[in-house]
Amino acid sequence: xxxxxxxxxxxxxxxxxxxxxxxxxxxxxxxxxxxxxxxxxxxxxxxxxxxxxxxxxxxxxxxxxxxxxxxxxxxxxxxxxxxxxxxxxxxxxxxxxxxxxxxx
Amino acid sequence: xxxxxxxxxxxxxxxxxxxxxxxxxxxxxxxxxxxxxxxxxxxxxxxxxxxxxxxxxxxxxxxxxxxxxxxxxxxxxxxxxxxxxxxxxxxxxxxxxxxxxxxxxxxxxxxxxxxxxxxxxxxxxxxxxxxxxxxxxxxxxxxxxxxxxxxxxxxxxxxxxxxxxxxxxxxxxxxxxxxxxxxxxxxxxxxxxxxxxxxxxxxxxxxxxxxxxxxxxxxxxxxxxxxxxxx
Numbered sequence: 162x163x164x165x166x167x168x169x170x171x172x173x174x175x176x177x178x179x180x181x182x183x184x185x186x187x188x189x190x191x192x193x194x195x196x197x198x199x200x201x202x203x204x205x206x207x208x209x210x211x212x213x214x215x216x217x218x219x220x221x222x223x224x225x226x227x228x229x230x231x232x233x234x235x236x237x238x239x240x241x242x243x244x245x246x247x248x249x250x251x252x253x254x255x256x257x258x259x260x261x262x263x264x265x
Numbered sequence: 266x267x268x269x270x271x272x273x274x275x276x277x278x279x280x281x282x283x284x285x286x287x288x289x290x291x292x293x294x295x296x297x298x299x300x301x302x303x304x305x306x307x308x309x310x311x312x313x314x315x316x317x318x319x320x321x322x323x324x325x326x327x328x329x330x331x332x333x334x335x336x337x338x339x340x341x342x343x344x345x346x347x348x349x350x351x352x353x354x355x356x357x358x359x360x361x362x363x364x365x366x367x368x369x370x371x372x373x374x375x376x377x378x379x380x381x382x383x384x385x386x387x388x389x390x391x392x393x394x395x396x397x398x399x400x401x402x403x404x405x406x407x408x409x410x411x412x413x414x415x416x417x418x419x420x421x422x423x424x425x426x427x428x429x430x431x432x433x434x435x436x437x438x439x440x441x442x443x444x445x446x447x448x449x450x451x452x453x454x455x456x457x458x459x460x461x462x463x464x465x466x467x468x469x470x471x472x473x474x475x476x477x478x479x480x481x482x483x484x485x486x487x488x489x490x491x492x493x494x495x496x
Contacts (some may be wrong), residue, residue, distance in 0.1 A: 168376070169377065171377075172377050176370070178370070178373075179370035180266065182308070183363065186490075190362070192495060193341050203496075207491070209491070210487055210488065217480055218484065220475075221372075222484075227301070228300055230299055231309065231344045231464075234299070234313075235313050238313060242316075246320075249325075252332075253328040253330075256331075258315065260333075
């Protein structure tokens with residue numbers, strides 16, 4: 162990939178990914194429509210979400226063909242957010258318990 | 266021997282200085298980390314920062330949803346549409362999802378045509394993408410109006426936990442603002458493309474950079490759809 166020419170890929174590839182995203186969206190909608198509950202629901206929602214996100218970033222945003230220096234510079238920092246999510250989840254659980262203890 | 270003596274310093278530039286001077290020299294000495302155009306690199310860095318903004322919103326939403334003792338309104342029922350005598354759960358949201366995915370598809374094709382220097386098709390597909398975007402924002406406006414008429418406010422709602430309204434308006438509003446910004450960007454770029462602004466340099470990469478932003482807006486919706494509407 163020489164600089165300036167950019168990313169060029171066949172339109173058929175985009176159409177296939179488009180179709181796949183449609184199918185994945187329909188499947189995640191079906192999770193709600195069929196009233197799946199518990200771990201099955203969360204597992205399916207997360208799986209379909211990550212598959213859709215992966216397809217969009219890798220194919221539509223061309224990350225699959227970029228050089229690793231760019232890929233890692235963009236995709237690694239968001240992993241820090243998992244620490245934030247973990248901390249806030251623990252904090253929220255603690256808030257919930259104290260509310261149950263003192264305000265109920 | 267002579268040639269190596271000449272080329273070596275160029276390949277391995279000596280460390281200029283320590284401290285702040287060294288820091289500046291290291292980041293400025295005509296070295297580049299990303300072998301893409303500056304426009305593309307800066308768009309990716311902007312999108313990275315936007316990722317953090319939306320992630321903070323979604324994390325805040327998780328925090329208030331986990332910590333509230335009031336029952337969370339069931340999104341499947343709140344966002345149901347009454348069609349043909351029955352309530353279809355999340356129907357509008359599902360249509361909005363398909364509209365946004367379709368707009369990503371047309372955007373990807375616009376990028377393809379732009380690199381083939383077919384500016385009529387590229388600009389047309391960008392306008393189709395913008396139309397899908399407007400359709401999405403229109404449906405979001407309908408959804409907001411419906412919820413406001415049902416009594417949902419940022420500080421409370423009749424269905425349950427008060428935090429539902431604040432997170433809903435905050436997250437979908439900020440996303441809708443991004444879609445609106447993307448539509449405006451698409452209009453500007455497609456107009457400039459047709460006017461021939463990019464013909465002088467012959468570089469149509471701006472279409473791909475605009476596309477990056479648009480796909481990102483779709484990407485954010487994937488997470489909002491999963492965490493806010495389906496969870």
